[in-house]
Amino acid sequence: AQSVSQHNHHVILSEAASLELGCNYSYGGTVNLFWYVQYPGQHLQLLLKYFSGDPLVKGIKGFEAEFIKSKFSFNLRKPSVQWSDTAEYFCAAAGTGGYNKLIFGAGTRLAVHP
Amino acid sequence: GAVVSQHPSWVICKSGTSVKIECRSLDFQATTMFWYRQFPKQSLMLMATSNEGSKATYEQGVEKDKFLINHASLTLSTLTVTSAHPEDSSFYICSARASNTEAFFGQGTRLTVV
Numbered sequence: 001a002q003s004v005s006q007h008n009h010h011v012i013l014s015e016a017a018s019l020e021l022g023c024n025y026s027y028g029g030t031v032n033l034f035w036y037v038q039y040p041g042q043h044l045q046l047l048l049k050y051f052s053g054d055p056l057v058k059g060i061k062g063f064e065a066e067f068i069k070s071k072f073s074f075n076l077r078k079p080s081v082q083w084s085d086t087a088e089y090f091c092a093a094a095g096t097g098g099y100n101k102l103i104f105g106a107g108t109r110l111a112v113h114p
Numbered sequence: 115g116a117v118v119s120q121h122p123s124w125v126i127c128k129s130g131t132s133v134k135i136e137c138r139s140l141d142f143q144a145t146t147m148f149w150y151r152q153f154p155k156q157s158l159m160l161m162a163t164s165n166e167g168s169k170a171t172y173e174q175g176v177e178k179d180k181f182l183i184n185h186a187s188l189t190l191s192t193l194t195v196t197s198a199h200p201e202d203s204s205f206y207i208c209s210a211r212a213s214n215t216e217a218f219f220g221q222g223t224r225l226t227v228v
Contacts, residue, residue, distance in 0.1 A: 034216055043207070044158075044219040051214065090157060094217070101163045101171070102148055102209065102217050107156070 002027045004093050006105035013081050013112050021076040021108050023091035033074040034092040035065055036104075044090070050074065051096075061085070086112045116142045118210045120220025127198055127227055135193045135223045137208030143188035144210035148217065149181070152205045164191050198227040 007022035025031060035047040048059025055067040065076045074091060088109050094102040117140040127133050137147060146165050150158040162183050164170040170183035180202075182194040191210075195202055203226050211217040 032214070032216075036219075043221045044209075046216050046218075049216045092217075094211070096214060100146075101160060102211065103160055104150075104158045109155075 002093065002101070002103050004091050004103055004105035006089075006091050006108050008108045009106065011108055011110045013110070015083055015112055015114055016080050017112075019076070019078040019081050019085075019110070021089055021091075021110075023074045023076065023105060024072050025074065025091070025093040026072065027093045027095065027103075030096045032094045032096060033065075033067060034094070034102075035059065035063070035074075035076050036090045036092060037087050038090065038107075039087045047076070047089070081110075081112050083112050083114050086110060116140075116210075116215075116218045118144075118208065118218045118220045120208050120223055122223060123221055124224040125226070127225070129199055129227055130197055132194055132196045133198055133225060135195075135206055135208070135225075137191045137193070137210065137220050139189045139210040139218070142210075142212055142218075144191075145188070145213050146211050147185055147191040148209040148211070149183060149191075149193050150207040150209065152207055152222070154205075158207060161193075195225065198225070200227045203227045 003026045005024045033050045036044045050057045050067045058064045090107045091105040119138045121136045149161045161176045162170040162172045164185040166188050172178045185191040207222045208220045209217040
């Protein structure tokens with residue numbers, strides 16, 4: 001069965017600290033991977049995505065993620081977080097083509113203190 | 115990015131009545147639409163995957179007779195919660211995706227059954 005696992009449920013950091021959120025997936029066949037962010041009171045927004053090509057993908061707001069196929073991982077990173085990064089982060093996976101279901105990890109709640 | 119409009123954004127209904135939630139992709143044709151349920155401070159739980167013109171595929175444990183999904187066109191899907199009960203109160207989110215693109219999310223519908 002398909003699944004997405006996020007290792008950290010709650011992360012608390014100070015501003016300027018580095019961030020890495022773990023994500024592992026189990027999904028048969030070729031997979032598309034995503035990181036979404038949900039700011040308080042807002043709907044989900046795409047941070048970045050991986051479909052193919054360079055396994056290091058850069059997204060908005062200074063975020064990046066690395067797809068490591070051998071480890072079935074797609075960890076999210078940011079070298080220096082800001083208070084405005086306080087949000088919930090979701091890793092997601094879907095099969096290629098539009099017909100495969102998009103499933104989410106449990107989410108990681110990030111709190112950044114000034 | 116593409117826009118997905120979900121309506122209504124909130125609804126209160128009496129126990130035993132039915133509620134319909136609409137999800138529209140405004141500027142693209144959605145090959146697939148997804149319906150999720152999100153409990154407070156939890157991740158998105160996939161309820162069903164809907165492809166235009168075909169029956170929705172429900173996740174295990176989701177009652178298809180209670181949560182009726184119709185995907186009549188490439189821009190519209192509806193979720194009808196039939197004979198709603200207080201335990202159906204939740205935040206329902208739709209998502210739309212074209213082939214090999216990321217999914218775009220509606221703003222969600224908060225359903226309260228009294």
